[in-house]
Amino acid sequence: MSTALARQDDDFAAQPFSSPGAPSRSLSRREKAAIVVRLLLAEGVKLPLMSLPAALQAELISQMSRMRFIDRQTLREVAEEFATELDGIGLAFPGGVDGALKALEGAISADVIARMRAQSGAFWGEDPWETISRFDVPKLVEIMQRESPEIGAVILSKLDVSKAAELLGKLPGPEARRLTIAVSDTADVMPDTVRCIGAALAAQLQAEPPRAFTAASVERIGAILDVSPGPTREEVLAGLEEEDREFADRVRAAIFTFVDIPERVDPKDVAIIAKTVEQPSLVAALAGAAGDPKMAVVSDFILSKLPGRLADTIRTEVAEFGPVDATSSEAAQIAVVRAVRRLVDSGEIKLVTASD
Known part of the structure; x- marks a missing residue:
């Protein structure tokens, strides 16, 4: 039609x-x-x-x-x-590069699509600001720090309030102040200008070349070392420190192990984790933590945040479990960490960070 x-x-x-x-x-x-x-x-x-x-x-x-x-x-x-x-119309072709890319999505390689977007400035969707709003806050922060305060003020004004507030909170104080001042001048910006800014930013964001691995290298290595045996983890970190101390420090900060549970897991998420872990593995992990003061803190945290009846059942099973050798204890604790990571990756829970 x-x-x-x-x-x-x-x-x-x-x-x-x-x-x-x-x-x-x-x-x-x-x-x-x-x-x-x-x-x-x-x-x-x-x-x-x-x-x-x-x-x-x-x-x-x-x-x-x-x-x-x-x-x-x-x-x-x-x-x-x-x-x-x-x-009488037998076949209609999509108009423009944007329409052609949509029609061919999944049939041609992602790198060709990215290259064509970069060359043409094409973006998906009728409204470029809808495209922009789907990017996460860290990526938008990068854009804001590259653009002028006037462009940043337009971006801030077009995002929903909660995302705009989160974005503003991630910027350094002086930049955040300049942006809030610039927002007061956006009332006179013409709609066509706002759309042109949105189109340019959407094309810029989507023109980035596709990556084989979506997670940053620090996060990938950290996630791998999370579930590696302790000696292997320390050996790898020692080697990283010899090669690149700054990178090694960032990897250490990204690592999440059993001992980090009290500081990194939200208390309300403990019951979700307990349901995900097979109960024998959870019992073995807690039983193995009994002889180590640092691990005992983890055990107390988990049991104190579980529903009363379930906590009592697990306490009884831990008491009856008997001694646990170091290898079995570490394997059970890694099983708990794996369960936490799966829940984080699926978005069911979120780890607490230093900035929260």
Whole structure:
């Protein structure tokens, strides 16, 4: 339908103006397109007129403003002609690079798509700000720090309030103050300017080359070392410190082990973790923690945050479990850590960080 309308609209400027009361054959395609649009709108059809070039949208408004009444016979003839033309369309191609990329998504390689986006400035969706709002806060912080306060103020104004507040909180104090001052000047920014800014930023964000691994290298190594035996973990970290001490420090900060549970796990999430871990593994992990003061803190934290009846059951099983050798204890504790990581990766829980 939009293809046929666009085809009629393309002839807007090329046809002379005729009286709307004349037979349909004497009407220009500009007038016929206006009649079809008016008819479809009256029937409650939502037309994709926003996808037309701005000049054609303006021509349509101008034409409709000059027309008054159309007799039933003329309306019927115009509608039949439009239906015939619509029925004759065998295949419609998407308009522009953006439409072509959407049509070919999944059929061509991701790196080619990224390269074409970068070259054309194409982005997904009708509204570029919807595209921008889907990116996480750290990525938006990077953009904000590269752009001027005026552009940053537009970004801040277009995001939903909660995300804008989180974004503002991640910026250094002086930058946050400059942005809030700049927001006061956004009232006079024209809508077309805001859309152009959004289109440029959306294309910039989506033009980044695809990565084989989405997590940062520090996070990947940290997650691997989380579930590695203690001696292996320390040996790897020692080797990293010899090669790159700064990188090793960042990896240490990213590591989450059994002993970190009281500081990094939200108390309300302990019951969720306990349901995910097989109970024999949880019992063995807690039993193995009994002889180490640091591990005993973890055991007390977990048991104190479980529902009373479940906590009593596990305490009884821990007491009856008997001595646990170091290897079995560490394996059980790694099983608990793996369960925590799975829940974090699935979004069911979130680890507490120093900034929370």
